[in-house]
Amino acid sequence: MNPATIVTMVKSLCASRASKIDSISITEIVLRLLVRASNSRAPDEAVNSESYEFLQYLDATDPRNDKARESLERRSSEFHQRLVNSVTYFFCQATDNRWNSAAAVLKCILYHLILSDKDDILVRYLKEEYDKSGPDCLSGPNAFYVLQRVFFKIFHDQIFEELYFLVDALDECTDGLTELLNFVSRSMMLLGSSKIKWFLTSRNRPDIEERLDSKDFLRRISLEENNTQITAAVNDYINEKITHLSKAKRYSAEVFDQIQKILQERAENTFLWIHLACKELARVKASQAILTLQKIPSGLQEFYQEMLNNIERTNTEEDTELCRQLLSAVTLAVRPLSLSEMTIIAGLPPEMNEYDMEVQVKQCDSFLIVQEKTVLFVHQSAKDFLDGNSSGKLGLFGPPTRSPHYSIVKRCLTRLSEELRTDICDLKMPGFHIKNLIPEQILHINHLKYACYHWVYHLTGVGVGVGVGVGVGDRKEAQVYVSGFLRKHLLHWMEALVLFGASSQIILLVTALERTVLEDTEDSRFLYDIRRFVQYRQAIIAENPLQIYSSAVLFSPQESIIAKLFSDSLPEWIIAVGGRENIYKDWGPLIQTFRTRLLVNHDQVSDFDHCGIKSIAISADGKYLASSPASNNSSSITIWDFTSGIILKKLESHSGTVRALAFSASTAKLASASDDTSTRTWNILSGENQLLFQGRD
Structure with a gap:
């Protein structure tokens, strides 16, 4: 295996920070494969080109070269002596979209399994999918199903005698929970599944219990029914926390015992409450510990309210306002914010x-923490509390007469207006291909990423969830602000989205914008023009972002609002040549072109580039389009998002040309008929082939 490919592949499992990348661990996998390969060759071939390439990789990427090699030499000799570690785990966290999906659960578990596999069998299973589906297979919409296939191969392998998987806070898996529960159930019904053990923890959720309670293999343990054991664990945790505090604060035996007693009485068997209470004790002297603890109320909701009130009591007016702004922004944000975005x-x-911001966040540390320069909630319960505190004492979301999202929209558009410009990354060449963009080229605009992606989301929230008549002025004011921004910076905004890798999202954002304005207004006509512009030009813009200022505008209809507004963006040589009088007057009947090359690796050539389309079908709800190529060499079915034109899935099981496609009335299933004499039905969400009807030759 190519070392660089292995590193890329395994790192892609660590995209979420739930499993932090240990570069030595990853290179250890590569080294094992190379050692095994060299041991299978003749002695004179031991130092082979692949080993040399790996050493070059180390030279180029690891500043700790010498230490890395020493560590690798030592650890590689020890590694084969280890026993296979078959216990893997994942902790879901709803407040961070890197840790709250079914795909993230499987990625982390697979990462740990690969690191513990002394025979390097598992990395080969992953590479089979990687080679088959391409380098984006672990980050795209099919990631969960790709990982699921890898796991079923692992479950059938005999390398592990037993496998133990722990998934904590299952209720905080907000993306793909149903698919994850189905996966767990299927894994337990496999032949030889007795070696697979799942430990799942969750709050009391009827939907989770319903999906698992009917399974014969399930053993349910309720914390409420096992209070004695929970109390014993809580008391152990209290003792550990106080012992740690006592070393720093030098508590007397009497103070130690009093703190222990108060914590046991007020904790209500809640580990998080103990953790937060001990954080408060860490702030004060030993002489103030008892009094501080007595002021902390029992129960998380009451605790959070007291901490919110405490922010106002113990800070200056200026710091209190900064804390309010921080808590409000993090609560309303779609995802965790980096310090630069904050x-x-x-x-x-x-x-x-950034240092000042970290200090400011620490003043809110009963609610927020900073990890790797990203601001996160300490727990989902903190977010739940702040979500319901819009009219609390701190006035978290500002005056009740204003829509809380309005300020965010205005801040986003103000900053974007100040910083966005033509060719913001100095790419210079109009034909610059996006595949040649390197991360360093966009570092200076990363702080704009949230504003670029999500100001539309906050705009749709302006006036939502407020009293009757409240927020109407905000909506009108925001629409005026948005109209002004788009008429001046539309192309700049689109360029930035492409550079951030969100070209497929542009049409979705524009469609959402259309829903925020009334019909038959100047703004509605402008947004319609933007949508048609994107639908026509998405293919070229997605690959060559600077073409948005030249060919995309040049070949827009003469009556296009965009063509008129941004005619000055055309390069001088195009203006000198002229020729727009030959461009058609208005948008034609063609709405959108679906191109397969938008999905696949730019170095690959799709079947559709060499052949036509044999069959298509559009779902009844207008969400999906299915197509199959007119080629004897391809039997795949492509599922598209009908709005954005991006490919969602590729279905592959037929061995002959697919000649007919049809969606079910509910859009949940797709039927396909092929020259291989079979008819198949597919689950659109999972991409699984559910039924096969085989005809005769």
């Missing part, structure tokens, strides 16, 4: 640097 979204003073 300046924009929370409206913090521009002179605050």
